[in-house]
Amino acid sequence: MTRATAERPFATRTPKVSYVLPVLNDAAALHKAITSVLAQDYPGEQEVVVAVAPSHDGTRAVAEEHSRDDPRVRVVDNPDTDIPAGLNRAVAAADGEVIVRVDAHSELPPGYTRRMVETLRRTGAANVGGVMLARGSSGLQASVARAYNSGLGLGGGAYHAGTEEGPGESAYLGVFRRSDIEPLGWYDESLRRGEDYELNQRILAAGHLIWFVPDVQVEYRPRAGWGSLARQMYATGVWRAEMVRRARSTPPRYLAAPLVVGGLGASLAVGAAQLAGAPRWPWSVVHTGPIAYAAFLAYAGQAMGGQSASERVRDAAAVATIHLTWGAGFLKGLALGAGATVDRSRVSRGAGRALGQR
Numbered sequence: 001m002t003r004a005t006a007e008r009p010f011a012t013r014t015p016k017v018s019y020v021l022p023v024l025n026d027a028a029a030l031h032k033a034i035t036s037v038l039a040q041d042y043p044g045e046q047e048v049v050v051a052v053a054p055s056h057d058g059t060r061a062v063a064e065e066h067s068r069d070d071p072r073v074r075v076v077d078n079p080d081t082d083i084p085a086g087l088n089r090a091v092a093a094a095d096g097e098v099i100v101r102v103d104a105h106s107e108l109p110p111g112y113t114r115r116m117v118e119t120l121r122r123t124g125a126a127n128v129g130g131v132m133l134a135r136g137s138s139g140l141q142a143s144v145a146r147a148y149n150s151g152l153g154l155g156g157g158a159y160h161a162g163t164e165e166g167p168g169e170s171a172y173l174g175v176f177r178r179s180d181i182e183p184l185g186w187y188d189e190s191l192r193r194g195e196d197y198e199l200n201q202r203i204l205a206a207g208h209l210i211w212f213v214p215d216v217q218v219e220y221r222p223r224a225g226w227g228s229l230a231r232q233m234y235a236t237g238v239w240r241a242e243m244v245r246r247a248r249s250t251p252p253r254y255l256a257a258p259l260v261v262g263g264l265g266a267s268l269a270v271g272a273a274q275l276a277g278a279p280r281w282p283w284s285v286v287h288t289g290p291i292a293y294a295a296f297l298a299y300a301g302q303a304m305g306g307q308s309a310s311e312r313v314r315d316a317a318a319v320a321t322i323h324l325t326w327g328a329g330f331l332k333g334l335a336l337g338a339g340a341t342v343d344r345s346r347v348s349r350g351a352g353r354a355l356g357q358r
Contacts, residue, residue: 014044015117016045016046017096017100018047018049018094018095018098018099018100019049019100020087020090020094021033021050021051022051022083022085023052023086024053024055024081024083026057027057027059027062029104029105033106034063036108037100038070039110040108041110042113042117048074049074049090049091050063051087052076052086053079053086063075074093080189083187083193084187084192084195088186088187096178097178098176098178099176099181100116100174101173101196103220106173106221108218109216109219112218113175115213116128116129116216119175119211123209124209126176126177126180126181126208127171127203127208127211128171128174128175129171129174129211129212129213130172131172131217133149133220134146134219134220134221134222136222136224140229140314140318141222143304143306143318146305146318150305152304152319164214165215167210168210169200169210170197170201171200172196172218174199180203180206180208183206184206192235192341193238193239194236197243226321229322231325231343231344233321234325235329235342236326236343237327237332237333238333238338238341239341240329240330240333241330241333241338242337257326257327257330258327258330258334260289260323261323261324261331262331263286263293264290264293266286266289267286270283297316298316300316300319301313301316
């Protein structure tokens, strides 16, 4: 009998569940996230542990208001700011047998916890997760959501567009058996992005099972501004490359965006040289890359579901922003390492500078 199918401690009873929620400048989204957790119809004991990083928008006040109103909600400090540190602090303060990772920009659907605990019991998995269903209210956020859901923006991981239940390489957010994850050390605090994927790789390496449930959808609200989207994607690309440097391998799909950036850069360099008098043949062949990518963006704008011409143009621009900033970040991280790169999309300029100096 493998570890993945062995009898689990709560095979015949209802375990206590702890929701862990790291937040930084998330006042606008935090209320909905906590409300979706407290609305779960799970029959067992539940608690919510909110790890609050230094914020300037009233995030702590929102968290503390929920804590005063409901004894199931507790607030802990995350002075280190980064998400992995906040998650580890929340887990350390929690005492549930099942840990449910929650994001301030996500809303758990009704029945989520009950279904995921049942799946842990049924499959013997150490971690289970569903689909990240991006939702955008309007404008750019709606375009980014369509890019995520179509697979054209983020590369088609199973938890974005998968349809078959079964073992997976990672899980969106995640619902964990504490007894399986505790020996692995939870989240790697040396990573500032990509901590979920890295933990899931250690879960698999330890011989445990990760299970994907495609008919459970968790709503996620993506960034709504061009600058915040670009900063988020750049930092994510940098830290993905840092993980590649450490592991010395990566799934091929993560190479598409940096190859696009490299191809565009080569085309610009050759074009400048040709304007200065360099021969056109055979160097002009590098210009086929940008032409092919432009055709891809035209296809993306038509395929993602935008209703008007302006929406389709914005959809294509959103995909290009995701690819180019992520790819540029990946190339920087691959060449130089992640260093002090942080996601500044939710911090003030002063706070961002302070984080970068740490």
